[in-house]
Amino acid sequence: MEILERLLNISLVVATIRTTAPILLVALGGSFTTKAGIFNIGLEGQMLVGAFFAVIGTIATGSPWLGVLCGVAAALTLALIFALLVVSFKANEVVVGLALNILAGGLTVSLMKAIFGTRGSIFGHGLVGLPALRLPNVKDFGWFGQILSGYTPLVYAAFLLVPVLILFYNRTRLGLYIRVVGEKPEAAEALGISITRIRYVSSLLCGLLAGLAGAHLALGYTTMFTENMSSGRGFMAVAILIFSNGDPLKILLGCLLFGFSDALSLRLQTLGISSYLVLAVPYLVALIALFALSYRSRPRVIQETLASMGRALSVKSNTIQPAAATDASKP
């Protein structure tokens, strides 16, 4: 009981929200490319350059907001290269995505060395982070207020983007076109919707959010840049994108599951479980979710078998009324 209390408390909820936010941002970015029919495994790299240039920008201008802008611009550049190669040159998206991840890793370290003379991490140098927002009158809401208040702006942005994206896909033209291009490109083409243009736009929108995710990592979550600080979050996002199929609500659920297992697993360590095992928990959760979601079709197979057995017993020798048969075959 005491153990449970130590594990499950408000700080766990708050931690879940914090750990979810960066993955959510980058996964929502990936939603654009997923919906547009592009498999974007380069999210990791976009996030990383986003984080790096957010820090560089902040140091150069003194303003974290301008830093965020720089981070986004850098991620957009990478996204543009991705789109150029994948959409215009029709290069294999996995190759390009992996190569851009490698490029991002090498470039950030090289630049860090060139600019700061060392590798590793950048902090200090007048680096300031984004301010945490304290909602007014938060005390009046008790634990609820505790959960809602005190995050940096991009955390709120991440969660608010979920309904925005739902609206975007269902009610805006661009959102509709993105879905169409992903689902049935020849339909888009026939109607004069430029597949190329839509895929570029989705890649760039993806870069935008991946850049924000990176900037959040460097200026919101922490106030520093470290080599390889995206630490696999981009890959996690890709996993979530696969089983959510790019739907914002499912992405949110996936990210929350992920954030929760991450937050929880960090707390499990204090119970004396080896860090190596505990650290594998989020990946295992993702794997199990992936397998479980594809295993879903299984019950239907069972149902089908049962149904056909039932049929075998009851209707065996009957001839079917054709009219009724048609009705039943229509959903």
Place this chain on the structure above:
Amino acid sequence: KDVSVAAISGYFSQGFGVAIVEGLKKAEKDLGVKVKLVDTGNRALDYEEQFNNLAKGGEYDVVFVMGWELVDALQKAAAAYPNTKFVFIDGVLDSKQIIYANFAQNQGSFLAGALAAMMAEKGSEIDGLGDGKAIGFVGGRDIPVIRDFMVGYEQGAKTAAPDVRLDAVFAGTFDDPAKGSELTMALYGQGSDIVYNVAGPTGEGVLQASAAAGKYSIGVDVNQCDVAPGHVMASMLKNANVAVYDLVKDLVDGKTLEPGSVHTADVKSGGVELLLCPGVADKIPADVKEKLEALKADIASGKIKVATTTQ
């Protein structure tokens, strides 16, 4: 004759490595030696060739080596290039051809643990502390060197305030400050108010978290008081910059570094120490400071033996 020194490690970007680089840069500037840094990266396959490339020309008088994963390659290189002096930093091996600069991080960590535990025992008497009666430890990866810090920290805590609980966790990585920060938040949530980081850049996240949460942390390797002023209570210094500089200076002065010799930096020599951060130091009650001094003396005199994991 001109002296050339080289250093090879995968950790120049992290606390302790930074200190080594600092010492070498100082030597380069003050003593006019030529300095070469070789970053090994993290692929075990590369290490031997890197040693070969470095030692083959025979142009380096001394090569500083840092990182236990290099030990195998180092021993081979030491055997293959008897004319090059290799200094292994942070440990002692069997080989008699290598020179050792050993740092008693366990002793320094002992003091850090003692400080943290005594403060935790005071609890809410002190600004920013609660009554959780617990202290935390965030390691980078769960490897022997990091555990060496941990056992010292734990022993120090148990010695100074036996009732205080230690929650030790590892981030599994040295480059994820976000994870460091999240782990620290989790430790704070479970009652610790002071967290000691031994986690390289991941640890920067620990220090930043202490500022964000209004609690305390302890720095490591170098002076980290400035990362989160007012919240980093102390820094456990391994003065590798001094040690490395001194060794290079000996060389420039014409002294020979004796193969097999062990240069120990510990609490006694001052090569390892606990620095109380200005701004927080005055919040530390006098009795705690006194007790710390006493423990320090006991370690120096050998009265207290601190456990280690790297022998």
Place this chain on the structure above:
Amino acid sequence: MPLAIELKSITKRFGAFVANEDVNLAVESGKIHAIIGENGAGKTTLMNVLFGLLQPDEGEIWIDGEKKSLPNPAAAIAAGIGMVHQHFKLVPSLTVAENVFLGMEIRKGGLIDHAAQIKRTAELSKQFGLQVDPTERVGLLSVGIEQRIEILKVLARGARIIILDEPTAVLTPQESRELFQTLRGFVAQGMTVIFISHHLEEVMEVSDNVSVLRLGKNVATRPTAELTKSDLVQLMVGRLVSFDRLPRVASVGKTVLEVEDLWARDDRRLPALRGVSFGVRAGEIVGIAGVAGNGQTELAEVLSGLRPSSHGSIQLNGRTITGASAREIRAAGVGHVPGDRLVRGVDRNASISMNLLMGRQDQSPWSKHGIINRSYLLEQTQALIKRFDIRARGPESTAKSLSGGNIQKIVLAREFTGSADCLLIDQPTRGVDIGAQEAIHGEIMRQRDAGKAILLISVQLDELIRLADRILVMFGGTIMGEIPGDRVDEEEIGMLMAGVVPETHSNTVGAA
């Protein structure tokens, strides 16, 4: 008569290949204009040029007396042209209304106004007599309705000139007739229709004028009334082709394939077969008629082991093969010409010889001890190319470099030369031109004469009438009735295909 469209000396090349050569085409306003021609004659290409999907290398396009350049479909749409493609371009997850207005959404305050789109779709549907439910998801609808949606799309864009590329290939005779009604309604309202078909009866029935393309050239444009069917055929292929029922042989052997009470589901897990029973004897061709999507393809897939059945039994030469894998069924002696040859029948990127190897790569002499016998393979490929008249540069040509008819011949060559006793043939001539059709039909007859039991699935009635000894009509996953091949009543079949059992129809359901 004013001209709705005038194409002047259109030439379109793909690399060195000339798909359209110096084509002149005049389409009168307010008329239905049919375009016919063999596969690969360049019909679709010409229409794509007219719709702005392809750019002509030479020539001019005049619309309503004005010279236009059509750099993209949008320009064509603006000029009042609409096209219903051979393959529908609808988005399954969207509703009917969303599909109709895709690309020209009605918006309010920047957001798509779904309600208004639904309303407009309903209005259009009423105005032109094309019945649809605007709120249904397209993925759940039948092909006939999909076509209506395609036409609605064109109408919603205010098209005055409507191009339909092989619109009837997927329809029942009744549905086709309804479509023709609709088209006549269009021209009555002053619109112009261009209509591509391989079905000459339809062309005779519905069109006012007809153009014939041969090898990329327009060889004739005439009023339909001036021509007979055989004139058209002659124009198309440059020679005479017979349309009569092919001769039957009397000798029918024992039952080879016996299917009893077979049930199965489609990809969407909806029931596709609902208790199908029949038998096929050696030396017999049993035809399966029906509108596409009534379970025929699933039937072929179940019989060939590609789809599980949920109930029922299949016997081959008295042995039960229910639930056997595709491999086992092949080994037991079933050959299968799949309906979707490009997807299932071939690897488009592989050579002809590699395509001919499929299914027997484990059999001697094609391979020995697991090693492919390359010289034998090459030899066989050359022989089959010759025997089946596959027009290709050589055995190493990739399948995709061949025309549709020739790709089909690769599949036939493979399936007809094995040791199968039973052949499942699904749409052997879909989209294949008349010349190749004749050759394929001849090949099927030869197989029958060799004593094979043949199940022939086709949506083209004339093909079944020509070849089959008995015709079973499928609807909604059941066999509605059987009609002997020698006294076919098209009206009766049509009603069965539409799911109505005519009162005169006396045959019992499903009996073999």
Place this chain on the structure above:
Amino acid sequence: MSDRFDSLFGQGLAILFALGLGALVILTVDESPVRVFVTLLNGAFGSPERIAGTLLQTTPILICGIAACISFRGGLFNIGIEGQLFMGGFWATWVGFSFNLPPALHLLLAMAAAVIAGMAWIAIPAFFRARYKTNEVVSTILANYVAILFTSYLTINWFKRSGGQSETPPIFESAYLPELFSFSRLNWGLIIGLVLAVGVYLFFTRTARGYAVSEMGANPKFAEYGGIDIKKQTFLVLIASGAVGGLAGGVEALGVHHRFMEGFAPGFGFDGVIAALLANGNPIGTIFTALFFGALRSGSLLLEVDTTASREIITVIQALIILAVSAQITIRRKASDSTAGERRWKF
């Protein structure tokens, strides 16, 4: 023939283009590109030792690349070679230090352990891919993280040798994979890799089973129609790919390190995947792409010592080359084939 020449010529141009871009990057970090490239060449091929060093780097990339080729040919994407390599390396080591057996037998058993570990590690993703079409790209990537953590856990918590090293005890000499020359750690692993490459190439081009797998990769519906059991074959292809991935780990453990440690062989799995992709899934081509990557890696080791440029520059150049070549491959395809953009490997 001229087609092949064209292709090589194009690849060459793409690589030159990438090197040009790389030179610009080098200039921005204040080094002379000429010096960097000369040092790279020297580091990779400057002496017999260095050539051997290059081949030593090539070996794991090659074997991982072959593992990738096997899955690509079957239309599958095993990106989890890294994980299989770690598992293979660990269990080969475990056999190597836990038992004391006669030489040849011990080596064989340790190799077998590596292969089995690789197969076991991909078995679950392979099962779910075969049975339920679970995306194997993601499942194998995620499994990588787990494998690396799990082998570290075993190493540190169960089998750690004494002292400050995060590693297992060394294996017995009876389990060593013999070295080829006295002056280098280059070992029989290279020969194994080359033989595998040729073998896998022959398998795919000459055998009935290889044909079946290739067709499954090219058009699964066609293969299914032709009587190939897609589920079973999908499972087997992934298992075979995992086996070779595990073997790569075994070769590194038994031929080079003679123990298992944290950070055993990071990145080789990914390098292998990319080498195979650049070779378009052709195992013979992979020999050359792997050699190219091996040379870059080995050259970069000297770079760090002889110039002020760092290894990350090489990472950057490598990424640029991959990008340039991947674009170039498809430009060519576009020119020669109207169905360009049809993706060969789908998800």
